[in-house]
Amino acid sequence: MTPAKRGRGRPLVDDKRRIILDAALVAFAERGYHGTAVPEVASAAGVGTGTLYRYFDSKEALVNEVYRDAKQKLRTALFSGVPEVDLARDGVAETWFAELWRRLGAFAKAEPEAFRFLEMQDHAPYLDHKSRELEVSVLAPLWLAGKRLRAHAEGPGVDVLMALLWGAFVGVIKAQRLGYLRIDDKQLEQAGAACWRLIAPDLTRPRPPRKKG
């Protein structure tokens, strides 16, 4: 249907489909789905409006592909090459979490529009079945890891913790984008460490007591 599927050796530079997806991501991330006109996207991609419709059946199809593309990128950024570890072993979980947090930070930095777009409220009205399946497939591994990690712990459940942590991360990125905040990698790591205490106070390695005044 769509004219994607290039033969080997064809230059990627000229892949209109890719160019349009990227332009659409930027536009949707900035102004939202309803706030973005299709010709704007086409124009930003440097193609005619009609051309866009050669690659995507409709605006809705486009936003779904943009969504899936961004979600895929996130999934890759988070999980690609992560070794299977035994979270039960002492100290492993904390390192694992730190790595995840670091990867999230790297993703938000490398693909700010994708991150922003994914965090927009309510894609629901236009997401199709395929997109929704992908959504779940990204969350599932995190949830499973969380379950393993906190199987017998007290305190809030895994879902609540995940929501808190994810939200916390989003909060930092959003605050930064809105100019309330400027944060470097070091500080982001510290923030991650603080969040770790949120997950697993009882698993945290003891810190030396704060020195008095």
Add this chain to the structure above:
Amino acid sequence: MTPAKRGRGRPLVDDKRRIILDAALVAFAERGYHGTAVPEVASAAGVGTGTLYRYFDSKEALVNEVYRDAKQKLRTALFSGVPEVDLARDGVAETWFAELWRRLGAFAKAEPEAFRFLEMQDHAPYLDHKSRELEVSVLAPLWLAGKRLRAHAEGPGVDVLMALLWGAFVGVIKAQRLGYLRIDDKQLEQAGAACWRLIAPDLTRPRPPRKKG
């Protein structure tokens, strides 16, 4: 100019301005600014389209007033009647935070649309100066309190912590709305307690050690 600002004692029942604001909030929260048609709002408010324009100059003016209205509600919910306390005194800060968290929860429950609307991405393109000022005025007291609380603490700065906490709370509410989560008041309080550790691990009162299996 507009027939707003009724004097004291005027019955609120007939206050079209109020009714329109409420209907607009619901619509904007559900479908976003660009996804909402003005006649929809008017119709939901039970008034004619023309009438709406007697109370608000334009769609943009309307959304700005909706924004300010929601932000005011939030401010009231958070700060109204909170006694000035000396956060430096032992244990006061934790209680103060718990109260704030509780109030946030109550607000999100009582005014779900307002909360959702405020958390939508990018009001920026249509917010006017007045709205932006209000934005700051809600954040400022929190920031000051944070500063006082963590003046000499190590770890992430106040702005980062605020972003983390706010984000964490938003994350829980959003996850709940999207159906990933179901949480009651008790659990929300627990989540708040977990978040407190995020702010001030060194200030947290020691908990009894976890009981062995």
Add this chain to the structure above:
Amino acid sequence: MTPAKRGRGRPLVDDKRRIILDAALVAFAERGYHGTAVPEVASAAGVGTGTLYRYFDSKEALVNEVYRDAKQKLRTALFSGVPEVDLARDGVAETWFAELWRRLGAFAKAEPEAFRFLEMQDHAPYLDHKSRELEVSVLAPLWLAGKRLRAHAEGPGVDVLMALLWGAFVGVIKAQRLGYLRIDDKQLEQAGAACWRLIAPDLTRPRPPRKKG
């Protein structure tokens, strides 16, 4: 849904719905459904494009209503006030047919666009169920009369005869429209008489033999 339904006494002159239907009939009759742009119709009706859409949900809905309107007019023109007659009695059938033919002619003269539009090929692709039902309801009485008339006659069946007669009439009107023909009421009546022989040669009253030159 549509704002039709005027109260009693409201001037019909200003009935936009009516005006739009008439303008659409003319346009569709002249250029066909696909050859007519909605703004053309609106403009011909003297209203804005948006206004047309207040009265009709879509171009397809419009053409369906135009179709039904024209079909109704035809039905009224053909059958309204026709007394029930006993077609079996001698000479009645011929008179009845002549009357029908005369009415058809009057309709084609009074409502040339409606006639032309109805005779366009293939409304089928856009006609909805309601329109198709109406279609049948106009044909049915003719078919029944034909059945009664020719119950025991030899020669072509009723359906074939109806198609021949209807086609013959259409042929004359079309030839006239295309300029191949100019025909007055008297000649049209003669043509009807000729067609009567097509139906019922065996029922035709004998004519005096042609006088030799």
Add this chain to the structure above:
Amino acid sequence: MTPAKRGRGRPLVDDKRRIILDAALVAFAERGYHGTAVPEVASAAGVGTGTLYRYFDSKEALVNEVYRDAKQKLRTALFSGVPEVDLARDGVAETWFAELWRRLGAFAKAEPEAFRFLEMQDHAPYLDHKSRELEVSVLAPLWLAGKRLRAHAEGPGVDVLMALLWGAFVGVIKAQRLGYLRIDDKQLEQAGAACWRLIAPDLTRPRPPRKKG
């Protein structure tokens, strides 16, 4: 200019022009001129869109050639190999008419799309001069024959009769296509005989009286 007009003996198999004409006829007959997209035609013909434009200057040029092609086919089907006869001689005219009617029927059966396309309303807007001339050239011989046949007859004029007869035939074919009718060759011949009475009641050979039930 265009690669049309191949010389004698050139294999027709590869004649793209012919293939495109045929595909266009089918498409135009089914969906009309405005309802048919050029790439659809090209695709149905199994050629690229650009290729079509090597053979035809524009959509309008294409439809004109399709029209002329169909009209030629009709002319050939009607007149090719018809011997000159003296219509004035007794019984010849009826036979001649029956033959014409039979040929029409054969044409409508062999080339249903051509027949249907030719009968569509209003080619006028896009027909060029050349096409219009052809139109006349098909009608003229019929008209002349009619004139000769009914030179001194009373009743409707030749043009009216021709319109009636042509219309009657079209009516049968159209009714059949729309599913109102199913007719075989025998019945079509009967219909033709009935139509003959329409032309020339005074010339019709007497039939045996109807047998009583």
Add this chain to the structure above:
DNA sequence: AATGAATGAGACTTCATTCAT
């Protein structure tokens, strides 16, 4: 010679806003 990707004018439709009632 053949192709089909690319294009922008123009199609259908919506919606913020106005204004006569």
Add this chain to the structure above:
DNA sequence: AATGAATGAAGTCTCATTCAT
């Protein structure tokens, strides 16, 4: 003061035609 019919600019999408390959 209130209404909702009216509007045209702007949005989504199609298609006749061109042109680089």
